[in-house]
Ligand SMILES: Nc1ncnc2c1ncn2[C@@H]1O[C@H](COP(=O)(O)OP(=O)(O)OP(=O)(O)O)[C@@H](O)[C@H]1O
């Protein structure tokens with residue numbers, strides 16, 4: 237188990253990005269968040285968050301209500317709120333912290349927000365095509381329908397008329413349709429029956445097999461931990477645990493303290 241003290245003691249050496257990107261031996265982690273601080277107006281919410289994610293890994297970002305999980309994802313995706321005031325975010329040698337959200341998205345960060353944001357009045361297919369309106373484009377429609385046959389069957393149906401599980405699939409499909417390196421999922425299982433969660437979990441594993449890196453935020457921490465390779469736990473906007481998902485599953489005390497499970 238690795239507590240925050242390790243972060244402070246320099247477990248995460250700040251990557252030296254002055255080096256050229258092709259010097260693989262000294263390159264930073266594939267996806268790296270370093271000492272990120274962010275505010276909603278005067279409210280100081282993300283209070284120095286750091287973690288690394290390896291390519292193709294699934295990271296569960298956990299913590300109680302209000303711990304700062306959504307805010308952390310939004311700051312990484314470079315949305316305006318919360319406003320990033322300090323820190324670095326590197327994805328595949330690109331400095332996301334210098335970018336606007338549309339640039340971060342072009343560089344491979346795709347956030348699927350909790351409310352899924354399916355666009356009313358558009359069919360399933362139009363929702364996906366809208367994500368491909370500007371390059372760089374990610375997965376093709378046929379590749380997406382291969383992963384989500386149900387979306388293929390319903391391609392002409394209005395997106396908002398899909399079931400909750402199907403809408404979640406459509407939201408993920410839209411993220412895959414863009415340049416995708418890291419998928420950020422905020423509460424993807426929310427409101428879904430366990431059998432539908434099983435189905436989404438299966439597709440997340442297939443997405444992982446295809447080399448995509450995923451950060452999943454979930455209230456259903458056990459399900460997220462069963463899926464994930466590693467876990468980071470937040471409490472009041474700081475990292476209190478960084479280790480393997482199995483460590484968290486095995487540590488009742490830790491779960492009781494920070495996850496109330
Ligand atoms: N737009 C906002 N303006 C001001 N404060 C906000 C805003 N959004 C969230 N907060 C505050 O930031 C803190 C972290 O919220 P956040 O939504 O990131 O937590 P969370 O871990 O995602 O919680 P939950 O599990 O409930 O989704 C909370 O105290 C919340 O009240």
Ligand SMILES: [Mg+2]
Nearest residue numbers: 305306307422
């Ligand atoms: Mg949240």
